[in-house]
Amino acid sequence: MNKKLVLPAFTLRAAKQNIQRIENAWNSKDPTKIATVYTSNCEWYNGPDFLCGGSSLQTFLKNKREKELGFKLKLEYWAHTDKSIAVRFEYEYHTETGQWHRAYGNETWEFTEDGLIEKLFIRIVNSPICESERELY
Template sequence: MEQKFPLPPFNPESAKQKVQLAEDAWNTQDPVKVSMAYTPDSEWRNRSVFVNGREGIIKFLTEKWQKELGYKLKKELWAFTDNRIAVRFEYEFHDEKGQWFRAYGNENWEFDENGLMQKRYASINDVAIAESERRL
């Protein structure tokens, strides 16, 4: 059986580790690598887009990182329970015209017994920033 450590139930240390692993994976901008942290039938809501399964995740992230250039992400543990984690995050990117943005949001994650994320719900908003305002 495929497992992704740490496994639930989470404690403060394992929840922080899970968040850091997610941040590290997303910052690779490798859609296939990122997709492997999710169940094969994972369910997402990302803003107003609904994504299902690893193939959907790969397609979504490939398109995302073709548009969001110079992507850099920071995640922070907000709360956790047995098999759920809530995070606050921000990331910065620029578009093809060179306009920089900072995105802020919250994610709610639910994991199966093997430590794979089966649900991810993200609420995100973007703010245009000057390059000199970048923090990440």
């Protein structure tokens, strides 16, 4: 078992440790490392989009890495229960044409007993910004 996993039932401290672990995985920009925080059959609900683990998750992460250059994520604690964590997120990236974007919203993560995310519910707004408007470096 990965020693960095924080297992349910979450306390405030444990929830914040888990948030930091997940933020670090995403900021590594390594799809393999990112995938380690999710179950192999993790379900993602992102507005009209639905992903279900395995190859769809790997394809999503690969495409995201190729399209969202200079990616930087910041997660903030919102709430938690024994087996779930809600966060506010913000991330910035640019496309290969140089156009910067900021995405923000909220996510709720449901965890398995072994500390992996099995369900992810996302609400997101993504807007183009000028490079001078960046907040995350």
